[in-house]
Amino acid sequence: MKEKIVKLLSDALPIVDLDSDFLFSELDSLGVTTILMVLSEEFGIHLESTDATSKNLRNIDSIVKMVEDKLKA
Amino acid sequence: MNRLIDRIAENAASYPGKTAVIYGGEHISYADLLGRIDVESAAIMQAEGYAKGSGIVVQNTQNADFIVRYFAIHKAGCVAVPVEKDIPDARLEQISRIVAAENFSDEIADVLFTTGTTGVSKGVMISHRTIVANAENLADAQGFAADVVFIVNGPLNHIGSLSKIYPTLLMGGTLYIIDGMKDMNQFFGALDYPCDKMATFLVPASIRMLVQFSAERLASYARKIDFIETGAAPITQADMEKLCELLPHSRLYNTYASTETGIIATHNYNSDVCVAGCLGKAMKHSKFFITDEGSVACSGDTLMSGYIGDSEMTARVMRNGVIYTADCGRIDECGRLHLTGRADDIINVGGFKVAPSEVEDAAMAFDGIADCICIAAKHPVLGTVTKLLYVASDGCEIDLKALASFLKSKLEAYKVPMFYSREEKIQRTYNGKLNRKYYL
Numbered sequence: 001m002k003e004k005i006v007k008l009l010s011d012a013l014p015i016v017d018l019d020s021d022f023l024f025s026e027l028d029s030l031g032v033t034t035i036l037m038v039l040s041e042e043f044g045i046h047l048e049s050t051d052a053t054s055k056n057l058r059n060i061d062s063i064v065k066m067v068e069d070k071l072k073a
Numbered sequence: 074m075n076r077l078i079d080r081i082a083e084n085a086a087s088y089p090g091k092t093a094v095i096y097g098g099e100h101i102s103y104a105d106l107l108g109r110i111d112v113e114s115a116a117i118m119q120a121e122g123y124a125k126g127s128g129i130v131v132q133n134t135q136n137a138d139f140i141v142r143y144f145a146i147h148k149a150g151c152v153a154v155p156v157e158k159d160i161p162d163a164r165l166e167q168i169s170r171i172v173a174a175e176n177f178s179d180e181i182a183d184v185l186f187t188t189g190t191t192g193v194s195k196g197v198m199i200s201h202r203t204i205v206a207n208a209e210n211l212a213d214a215q216g217f218a219a220d221v222v223f224i225v226n227g228p229l230n231h232i233g234s235l236s237k238i239y240p241t242l243l244m245g246g247t248l249y250i251i252d253g254m255k256d257m258n259q260f261f262g263a264l265d266y267p268c269d270k271m272a273t274f275l276v277p278a279s280i281r282m283l284v285q286f287s288a289e290r291l292a293s294y295a296r297k298i299d300f301i302e303t304g305a306a307p308i309t310q311a312d313m314e315k316l317c318e319l320l321p322h323s324r325l326y327n328t329y330a331s332t333e334t335g336i337i338a339t340h341n342y343n344s345d346v347c348v349a350g351c352l353g354k355a356m357k358h359s360k361f362f363i364t365d366e367g368s369v370a371c372s373g374d375t376l377m378s379g380y381i382g383d384s385e386m387t388a389r390v391m392r393n394g395v396i397y398t399a400d401c402g403r404i405d406e407c408g409r410l411h412l413t414g415r416a417d418d419i420i421n422v423g424g425f426k427v428a429p430s431e432v433e434d435a436a437m438a439f440d441g442i443a444d445c446i447c448i449a450a451k452h453p454v455l456g457t458v459t460k461l462l463y464v465a466s467d468g469c470e471i472d473l474k475a476l477a478s479f480l481k482s483k484l485e486a487y488k489v490p491m492f493y494s495r496e497e498k499i500q501r502t503y504n505g506k507l508n509r510k511y512y513l
Contacts, residue, residue: 014493015477029255030423030458030491033282040286049257049286 002064005039009063012038024057032057039063045070076182076201077208077239078147082107084245091219093242095266096136096250103245106141113145125150128172128184130165133158133230135252140229140238147201152177154184154196155230159486171196175381184381185232187332187426194431196381197332206374207336208239210356214339215326217272219245221299224263224273226251232332233305233424237274254279257287270299276424277308278456284315292319302339304328305424306456307412310349317343327352329361329410334396335375337361338410352410361410368416369402370395418509420449420459425487427459429509432490435483436461439476441469444499448512450492460492462512464499471495 009018012034020026027035032052040047045067056066081103084091089104101109117123129146131153133139139155146153154172156165168186175184183199211217217240225248227234241248249266251259254275264271271294275283280303283291298320304327316325325343329352330336338361340346340353355361359373372395379387390396399417402410420427429447436445443466450460465471473493480489500508 013491014473015489015491017474024255027255028486029253029282030278032255033278033286034452036282036286047286048290049282050261050290052255052257054256 008038018060021059023059024054075205077204078144081242092247094137094248109141110144113141114148117149126177128152128154130154132156152181185332198378200378206358207236208243210336210358211240212244214356217244221270221272222247222249222268224249226254264294272300274302277306278423280312295320298323300324302326306421313342333377334371337371350411354408367401369398369400427488435480439479441466441471446499446507458491461490462494462496
């Protein structure tokens with residue numbers, strides 16, 4: 001799951017440092033929207049723009065957790 | 074002279090306790106706002122080297138401090154030069170040098186640096202009369218009023234947001250400042266502010282994000298949202314229709330404006346024709362017509378005074394009180410303006426104009442880039458973004474993150490391409506110029 005998400009996001013946002021622990025602060029609104037779009041399309045999950053919090057998008061692990069939680073819901 | 078700062082002072086006298094600006098839980102009344110402007114203005118006038126008519130660079134802080142400093146500069150009889158929060162140092166120094174060399178007449182209020190209609194970054198001089206005309210145009214056409222709380226989410230140094238500060242404070246309304254649309258919880262938090270009427274300006278990419286990822290939540294504010302304005306970049310027909318469906322009681326405007334022309338025309342697509350590209354009729358201080366070549370030309374009190382230090386460039390776009398834009402358009406049988414495209418190479422990224430040649434020049438200075446072209450690319454959510462196609466020098470591997478960081482150190486953030494693609498060659502015309510049409 002993590003590798004798949006890293007691959008998807010690397011393709012969509014090639015210049016964003018996905019290893020960062022401060023991912024949300026390094027993204028702009030276009031980057032945040034792109035992440036929501038890519039994840040909702042790939043995993044068929046229902047994401048709200050309010051899911052794009054600094055907690056959920058802190059790093060790649062928190063993104064993986066958000067997707068896993070949505071898949072369980 | 075008719076200055077907005079004097080109108081704010083009148084509002085402070087008429088209703089001193091009314092909230093003028095909200096930011097991060099801080100509420101600033103009109104009296105407090107004017108008091109802070111007075112203190113700042115006195116400090117400017119006492120500073121070493123102060124001279125009436127000099128330009129003062131004011132970096133965006135995206136909070137009330139920027140608004141205080143901006144109007145304090147006007148009050149001190151100086152010219153405000155607003156710049157981005159994250160402006161590269163070299164660019165800031167360049168702008169400071171350009172501004173320092175100029176002696177402004179007392180009519181000039183601002184110099185706004187933009188790519189604009191010429192494709193080259195230029196300082197656009199804006200007069201106090203223009204600021205008031207822009208404010209009155211919007212107040213009259215869109216219904217800015219004392220009981221409206223307006224959420225400003227874009228960068229305050231850009232005309233898109235500056236031009237919303239004007240009618241809000243002119244009419245005695247309330248500005249609610251948030252720092253961008255990245256954190257939607259902040260945006261919805263602003264919409265929760267206890268009042269009857271809220272309004273905002275959203276670029277088309279933000280509208281796309283809201284209708285796609287927050288439709289239900291947005292619809293829950295349908296009774297409270299008085300109006301939403303969009304503009305700066307084309308909005309799709311589907312997004313317009315979806316927004317009308319979610320907010321059936323709100324006025325939804327699509328506006329034609331630029332730094333050089335000011336705020337020219339607007340159209341409520343939720344009560345009249347809902348057609349993409351329709352930008353409505355001219356506002357009260359403005360006029361437009363279509364030239365024989367099919368481009369839009371504008372006149373009226375909202376036009377710029379000229380480009381700083383470049384009368385030749387000014388004469389290229391502005392003659393006899395008319396600005397000739399690079400936008401192509403037509404006027405329908407009801408006198409409404411419709412935009413159909415652009416007659417130049419400028420790429421519009423979410424309302425920010427990017428000259429591809431500027432990006433290419435910066436990229437060519439990066440080690441290992443042998444050739445490149447910056448083109449417009451379609452993004453399913455964001456609309457138009459930029460993409461850099463590059464050819465690497467023999468044996469070179471380009472580190473894209475290093476390239477992007479390099480570009481960010483040379484250019485404003487919105488000019489840094491979102492996508493990159495390595496190519497074998499870049500198409501050029503027979504005389505060696507980049508073949509931009511090939512990539513359309």
